[in-house]
Amino acid sequence: xxxxxxxxxxxxxxxxxxxxxxxxxxxxxxxxxxxxxxxxxxxxxxxxxxxxxxxxxxxxxxxxxxxxxxxxxxxxxxxxxxxxxxxxxxxxxxxxxxxxxxxxxxxxxxxxxxxxxxxxxxxxxxxxxxxxxxxxxxxxxxxxxxxxxxxxxxxxxxxxxxxxxxxxxxxxxxxxxxxxxxxxxxxxxxxxxxxxxxxxxxxxxxxxxxxxxxxxxxxxxxxxxxxxxxxxxxxxxxxxxxxxxxxxxxxxxxxxxxxxxxxxxxxxxxxxxxxxxxxxxxxxxxxxxxxxxxxxxxxxxxxxxxxxxxxxxxxxxxxxxxxxxxxxxxxxxxxxxxxx
Numbered sequence: 001x002x003x004x005x006x007x008x009x010x011x012x013x014x015x016x017x018x019x020x021x022x023x024x025x026x027x028x029x030x031x032x033x034x035x036x037x038x039x040x041x042x043x044x045x046x047x048x049x050x051x052x053x054x055x056x057x058x059x060x061x062x063x064x065x066x067x068x069x070x071x072x073x074x075x076x077x078x079x080x081x082x083x084x085x086x087x088x089x090x091x092x093x094x095x096x097x098x099x100x101x102x103x104x105x106x107x108x109x110x111x112x113x114x115x116x117x118x119x120x121x122x123x124x125x126x127x128x129x130x131x132x133x134x135x136x137x138x139x140x141x142x143x144x145x146x147x148x149x150x151x152x153x154x155x156x157x158x159x160x161x162x163x164x165x166x167x168x169x170x171x172x173x174x175x176x177x178x179x180x181x182x183x184x185x186x187x188x189x190x191x192x193x194x195x196x197x198x199x200x201x202x203x204x205x206x207x208x209x210x211x212x213x214x215x216x217x218x219x220x221x222x223x224x225x226x227x228x229x230x231x232x233x234x235x236x237x238x239x240x241x242x243x244x245x246x247x248x249x250x251x252x253x254x255x256x257x258x259x260x261x262x263x264x265x266x267x268x269x270x271x272x273x274x275x276x277x278x279x280x281x282x283x284x285x286x287x288x289x290x291x292x293x294x295x296x297x298x299x300x301x302x303x304x305x306x307x308x309x310x311x312x313x314x315x316x317x318x319x320x321x322x323x324x325x326x327x328x329x330x331x332x333x334x335x336x337x338x339x340x
Contacts, residue, residue: 026076029069030097037062039092044175045103051080054103063090063099070096079104087133087174108173115168115185117292118220120254121161124290128181133174138182150183163217163287165189192293200300205240216299217287221250225317228310229294233302235310235320244308246277254288311335 043061045054051074055067074080079100086108090099111133115124121143128134138146143161147153152164166188170181197209206212215236222232236246252268253260255275260268272279275288291299309327310318313334321327 026073030073030100031095033093033095034099035064036090036092036094037064039090041090042109042174043088043090045083045085045088047085049083049085051075051083054083058099065096070100073097074100084108110171111174111176113170113172113181115165115170115290117167117295118224118289119167120289121163121165124165124182124185128178131178133176134172134181135175135177137177137179146179146182149179150186152186160286163189163213163290165290166192167290167292189290192296196293196296196300201302204300204302205237211283212296212299213291214283214287216291216295217289218246218248218250218284219298220291220295221289222248223318226294228318229298230301230303231305231307231320232310232318233298234305235307237302238306238308240282242308243281245279245281246283248277251275251277251284251288254284 041062043058043063045057049057051071052067055071055074058070059065059067071080073096074083077100082104084103084106086106088102088107089109090102094102111131113127113131113134115127119127125138128138129136138149141149147161147164152161165182165185168185168188170184172181193209193213197212200206200212204212206215215233218236219229219233223229236248238244239246249264252273252275253264255273256268256271269276269278274280275284277284305320306322307320309321309324309330311321311327311330311334313319319330319334321330
């Protein structure tokens with residue numbers, strides 16, 4: 001019996017020694033600076049990775065450490081299931097513990113992309129396609145296929161992607177999918193449009209928020225001057241109310257597509273397309289660009305002015321008129337330089 005007690009005591013003591021040695025090793029390993037193939041090092045943790053896969057991705061990227069040791073450390077401290085996917089920048093001198101903390105905080109490296117007010121969806125796609133830090137999941141897809149991928153139905157969009165994405169600066173983790181960025185931009189546009197629609201001015205000639213979005217896109221393309229947006233919107237709203245044709249050049253240009261060479265000619269104004277507001281009454285079938293918040297607000301809160309015409313003054317602003325005679329005089333003054 002005494003022999004058994006002595007054996008168990010020795011075994012217990014040996015176990016304690018091993019446990020203490022293991023703890024010591026873990027503390028030592030966790031605090032030793034890691035070797036990096038290059039510095040700083042970009043590391044990507046893929047979505048859905050388990051702890052073993054995470055450790056392999058770290059070593060494959062160029063972090064010099066035994067993958068099993070890092071896995072054991074993460075499991076021992078209860079952080080193995082808290083790793084967040086994304087792209088990380090790892091600097092020289094980082095320790096396994098520091099790396100583990102970074103991965104569980106989700107301290108990802110961010111990139112940014114600017115979608116400019118007034119851009120078309122084709123320009124949006126071009127910016128996405130050339131960005132080096134984006135995963136290009138839309139490559140080879142048509143606009144309609146992209147809409148389907150991000151869950152936009154034909155009833156929401158008339159199956160045109162134009163105008164459905166909010167122009168803004170987007171921050172994202174490196175190697176994010178372009179589809180995810182477009183989902184965010186669409187969600188922001190839906191939120192902005194809904195908010196402005198709910199507080200719209202009374203009596204506007206729009207049946208749906210989508211029609212207001214179309215008008216906002218026209219305002220966006222017609223002026224970049226903050227003080228003129230609500231006045232431009234007033235002109236087109238007044239024309240809609242009275243049955244006048246909008247007769248706005250940007251819609252014609254959009255309808256010409258790649259045929260437009262930079263010069264809008266009289267035959268272009270006479271060539272009928274769904275977007276030619278000289279030959280067709282009412283709004284065009286879809287937006288012609290991505291309007292910003294200011295243009296949305298102008299379309300839903302136009303100036304309360306009895307104006308139906310405007311002409312560029314040559315300094316970026318416009319002159320607004322109530323009658324055609326007044327407008328013709330303004331055209332002579334500001335564009336034909338024939339005096340007042």
